[in-house]
Amino acid sequence: MTSGAVPPTNPHAVVSTTGPVLIVGTGLLGTSLALALTAAGVEVQLEDTSPTSLALARDMGAGRVRGASSPEPRLVVVATPPDVAADVVLRSLDAHPGAVVTDVASVKDRVRAEVLAHAGEHARRYVGSHPMAGRERSGAAAADSDLFVGRPWVIVAEGAGPDAELAVRNLAVDVGATPIRMGATEHDAAVAAVSHLPQLMSSLLAARLETLPESALALAGQGLRDTTRIAASDPRLWAAILVGNAGPVCELLRQVRGDLDTLIRGVEQVALDPDGEQYAAHGGVETIAPGAVGAVVDVMGRGNAGRARIPGKHGGAPSRYAEVQVLVPDAAGSLGRLFSDVGEAGVNIEDFSMEHSAGQSVGVAVLSVVPSASQALEEALDARGWRVVVVG
Amino acid sequence: MTSGAVPPTNPHAVVSTTGPVLIVGTGLLGTSLALALTAAGVEVQLEDTSPTSLALARDMGAGRVRGASSPEPRLVVVATPPDVAADVVLRSLDAHPGAVVTDVASVKDRVRAEVLAHAGEHARRYVGSHPMAGRERSGAAAADSDLFVGRPWVIVAEGAGPDAELAVRNLAVDVGATPIRMGATEHDAAVAAVSHLPQLMSSLLAARLETLPESALALAGQGLRDTTRIAASDPRLWAAILVGNAGPVCELLRQVRGDLDTLIRGVEQVALDPDGEQYAAHGGVETIAPGAVGAVVDVMGRGNAGRARIPGKHGGAPSRYAEVQVLVPDAAGSLGRLFSDVGEAGVNIEDFSMEHSAGQSVGVAVLSVVPSASQALEEALDARGWRVVVVG
Numbered sequence: 001m002t003s004g005a006v007p008p009t010n011p012h013a014v015v016s017t018t019g020p021v022l023i024v025g026t027g028l029l030g031t032s033l034a035l036a037l038t039a040a041g042v043e044v045q046l047e048d049t050s051p052t053s054l055a056l057a058r059d060m061g062a063g064r065v066r067g068a069s070s071p072e073p074r075l076v077v078v079a080t081p082p083d084v085a086a087d088v089v090l091r092s093l094d095a096h097p098g099a100v101v102t103d104v105a106s107v108k109d110r111v112r113a114e115v116l117a118h119a120g121e122h123a124r125r126y127v128g129s130h131p132m133a134g135r136e137r138s139g140a141a142a143a144d145s146d147l148f149v150g151r152p153w154v155i156v157a158e159g160a161g162p163d164a165e166l167a168v169r170n171l172a173v174d175v176g177a178t179p180i181r182m183g184a185t186e187h188d189a190a191v192a193a194v195s196h197l198p199q200l201m202s203s204l205l206a207a208r209l210e211t212l213p214e215s216a217l218a219l220a221g222q223g224l225r226d227t228t229r230i231a232a233s234d235p236r237l238w239a240a241i242l243v244g245n246a247g248p249v250c251e252l253l254r255q256v257r258g259d260l261d262t263l264i265r266g267v268e269q270v271a272l273d274p275d276g277e278q279y280a281a282h283g284g285v286e287t288i289a290p291g292a293v294g295a296v297v298d299v300m301g302r303g304n305a306g307r308a309r310i311p312g313k314h315g316g317a318p319s320r321y322a323e324v325q326v327l328v329p330d331a332a333g334s335l336g337r338l339f340s341d342v343g344e345a346g347v348n349i350e351d352f353s354m355e356h357s358a359g360q361s362v363g364v365a366v367l368s369v370v371p372s373a374s375q376a377l378e379e380a381l382d383a384r385g386w387r388v389v390v391v392g
Numbered sequence: 393m394t395s396g397a398v399p400p401t402n403p404h405a406v407v408s409t410t411g412p413v414l415i416v417g418t419g420l421l422g423t424s425l426a427l428a429l430t431a432a433g434v435e436v437q438l439e440d441t442s443p444t445s446l447a448l449a450r451d452m453g454a455g456r457v458r459g460a461s462s463p464e465p466r467l468v469v470v471a472t473p474p475d476v477a478a479d480v481v482l483r484s485l486d487a488h489p490g491a492v493v494t495d496v497a498s499v500k501d502r503v504r505a506e507v508l509a510h511a512g513e514h515a516r517r518y519v520g521s522h523p524m525a526g527r528e529r530s531g532a533a534a535a536d537s538d539l540f541v542g543r544p545w546v547i548v549a550e551g552a553g554p555d556a557e558l559a560v561r562n563l564a565v566d567v568g569a570t571p572i573r574m575g576a577t578e579h580d581a582a583v584a585a586v587s588h589l590p591q592l593m594s595s596l597l598a599a600r601l602e603t604l605p606e607s608a609l610a611l612a613g614q615g616l617r618d619t620t621r622i623a624a625s626d627p628r629l630w631a632a633i634l635v636g637n638a639g640p641v642c643e644l645l646r647q648v649r650g651d652l653d654t655l656i657r658g659v660e661q662v663a664l665d666p667d668g669e670q671y672a673a674h675g676g677v678e679t680i681a682p683g684a685v686g687a688v689v690d691v692m693g694r695g696n697a698g699r700a701r702i703p704g705k706h707g708g709a710p711s712r713y714a715e716v717q718v719l720v721p722d723a724a725g726s727l728g729r730l731f732s733d734v735g736e737a738g739v740n741i742e743d744f745s746m747e748h749s750a751g752q753s754v755g756v757a758v759l760s761v762v763p764s765a766s767q768a769l770e771e772a773l774d775a776r777g778w779r780v781v782v783v784g
Binding site for chain 2: 197207210227231236300302362389
C-alpha cells in the first residue's frame with residue numbers, strides 16, 4: 001500500500017547533477033535532499049545506521065537502499081549529525097575513490113580540519129556544504145523536497161579541486177538553493193550569530209516559562225510566541241552543533257552576558273527602591289532613574305540597529321528608505337489622487353503600503369522614498385492639501 | 393480632503409459603554425481605543441500634550457478634541473506612557489469627579505500604589521487596566537480599531553467600587569477584548585515573563601547583529617527573523633515600562649544570567665581545546681564533551697518544556713495529544729481508506745494534519761489522539777498494512 005511507489009520526475013527541472021548520488025543519513029536534511037533529487041530524476045542511494053529511518057526514507061520515495069551490488073556513486077552527501085560528520089566523510093572518501101564527497105553539517109571548521117588532517121590527497125574530493133534550511137521538526141517524516149528552495153547553501157571549497165566544487169555547486173542549484181562561497185572560519189562565525197545564538201536565546205527565554213502559573217501564560221501574545229518558536233528544537237541535535245562551534249558561540253554568549261550584566265546593574269537600582277519614591281516624581285522616568293533608563297535605551301537602541309540590518313525576506317537589501325505617511329480618506333478615487341499628486345511632485349516611490357482596517361474611514365498610506373527626497377515630498381503633498389503625518 | 397469625515401457607526405455592535413469617553417493620550421493604544429469606540433457609536437473626546445498627535449488622531453476619525461465647553465465624560469481612559477500614568481490618573485480623578493478612571497499602563501503595581509496613596513476616597517473610581525495588545529510601530533498613525541479583538545484585557549480592581557469595575561469590564565468587551573481579573577502584583581509578575589523579558593532577550597540578541605559582516609547577515613533565516621522581530625520596538629517607551637516593573641524584571645534577568653553562566657562554563661571547556669582532539673574521538677559528542685553537552689541539553693530541554701506550555705493561538709490548551717504518523721500514498725482514496733481503518737480501530741482522532749509537498753508521491757498523515765490510545769492505534773493501523781512512522 002505504501003512501498004514501491006514510483007516517484008514522478010519533474011518535467012520542468014533541468015539538472016546538472018549526474019547520479020548516482022549516495023545520501024548517508026536519512027534525517028530531515030538528507031531525506032529532503034533525496035526527495036528533491038529523486039523528483040528531478042536523479043538516481044539516489046540511501047544509507048543510515050538506523051534501519052527504521054532508512055526504511056522510512058525509502059518508503060517515502062526518497063531513493064533505494066544502497067546494497068552490495070549498487071553502482072558506485074558519483075557524489076556522496078554526508079547528512080549525519082555534525083559530531084560524526086568528519087568520520088563519515090573520511091570513510092566515504094576511502095570507500096568511494098571516484099566520488100566527490102560533501103557534508104551538510106552546520107559547523108565547517110572542525111569538520112574540515114579533521115578531514116584535511118587525515119585524508120591526504122583525497123581531500124581534493126571533499127567540499128564542505130551547509131544548506132541554510134530547516135524546521136523545528138526533525139527526522140525523515142518531516143522531510144520536504146522544497147526545503148532548500150530559495151535558501152542559501154554555503155560552499156566551503158578551500159583545499160578542494162575545481163571539479164569537486166562545481167559538482168557541489170550544481171547540487172545546490174539543482175535543488176533550488178542559492179550557492180554562497182565562504183571560508184570555513186567565516187562561515188562558523190556567521191552561523192554562530194544568525195543561527196546558533198538565536199537558538200540559545202530562545203531556549204533561555206522559554207526555560208523561564210517552565211514554572212510560570214497558567215494565569216500568566218494566558219496573557220501570552222505574538223511577541224512571546226515568535227521569540228520562543230525555535231525553543232521547540234531538538235536538544236541533542238543542537239548540543240552537537242553548538243559544541244562543534246564552541247569558540248564563536250562562547251564569544252557571543254560572553255558578549256550577551258556583558259550586556260545583560262549592564263542591564264541588571266541599571267534596573268536593580270530601581271528594584272531596590274520599592275517605595276517608589278523615585279518613581280513618583282513628576283519628571284517622567286528619564287529624570288527619576290537615568291541610569292536604568294540609559295541602560296535599557298542603550299541595549300534596545302543597538303537592538304533596533306541590529307534588527308534593521310537583516311535583509312528583506314527575499315534577499316533584498318534592508319530598507320534604506322525614508323517613510324512618508326499620509327492620511328487617505330476611505331473614498332473612491334483617493335488613492336488615485338494621491339499617486340497623481342505624488343507624480344506631479346516628481347518623487348519616485350520605491351515602496352508602498354496601506355494601513356487600513358475595517359470600520360475606519362481614514363487609512364494611512366506609507367510611501368517609501370530615498371531619504372533625500374522625503375522632505376520635498378512631504379512639502380509637495382502638504383501644499384496639495386494632504387494631511388502628512390509628522391512622526392516623532 | 394482628510395478632516396471632518398464622519399466615521400460610520402457599526403450597525404452590528406451592541407455596546408454597554410455610555411459616553412462621553414475621554415481618552416487622554418493619543419498614541420497607539422489610546423487612538424486604537426478611540427477608533428474602536430467611535431466606530432461603535434460612542435462619543436469620544438481626545439486629549440494629548442502633543443498638539444500634533446492630537447490633531448492626527450482627530451483627523452483619523454478617532455473623536456473630538458476636548459474643549460472648555462465639552463460635556464463631562466463618564467469614563468476617562470489614561471493612555472499615556474506608564475511613568476506619567478499615575479500622575480494623570482490622579483489629575484483626572486480630581487478634574488472629573490463623576491467619572492470612572494482607568495489607565496492602560498503595562499505595569500500595574502506602582503501605578504496603583506501611587507494612586508491609592510494620594511487619591512483618598514476617590515480611589516474607588518479608579519480601576520487599573522492592561523489591554524494585552526500592541527505592535528512594534530507606535531503612535532496614532534499605526535492605530536487600528538481592531539487592535540483589541542480577541543486579546544486579553546487585564547482588569548486590576550483592588551480598591552475599586554463595583555460600578556467602576558463593571559464600567560471598565562464593559563469597555564473591554566465592547567472593543568472585542570476578553571476581560572481577565574488579576575491582582576496588581578500577580579499581573580506584574582506575569583507580564584515580566586510573557587512580555588518584558590521577551591522584549592529584552594530579543595534586543596540583546598539583535599544587538600549582536602549591529603557589527604556583523606553583511607556576508608553573515610545574508611545567511612539569516614526565519615529563526616533569526618522571528619527571535620528579533622520585536623527588537624524593532626521603541627526604546628524610550630520600553631524603558632519606562634521596564635523601569636516601572638524593575639523588581640520582577642530584574643529577578644527574571646538574574647535567573648537568565650544563571651542559566652547563561654552555566655552554558656558558558658559548559659561550552660568554554662570545549663572552546664579552550666582548539667585542536668579538537670576531544671572532538672575527533674569516535675564516540676560522538678556525548679562521550680567527548682559531556683559537560684558541554686549536558687549544559688546545552690539541560691537548558692534546551694527546559695526550553696522545550698516552557699515552550700510547550702504556551703496556549704494555542706486561539707486560547708485553547710496547549711496540545712496534550714500524542715501524534716501517530718502514517719505514510720499515505722498520493723493516490724485517490726488513500727485518505728478515505730485511512731480514516732475508515734482508523735474508525736474500525738475505534739480510536740477518536742482529536743486533530744489531523746498532512747505533511748505533503750508537491751512532487752512527492754507519499755505524504756505523512758499526523759493523527760493526534762489522547763496519549764493512552766496512541767499505541768493501540770499504531771498497532772491497529774500496522775495490522776491493516778499501513779506504514780506507521782516510529783519516532784525517535
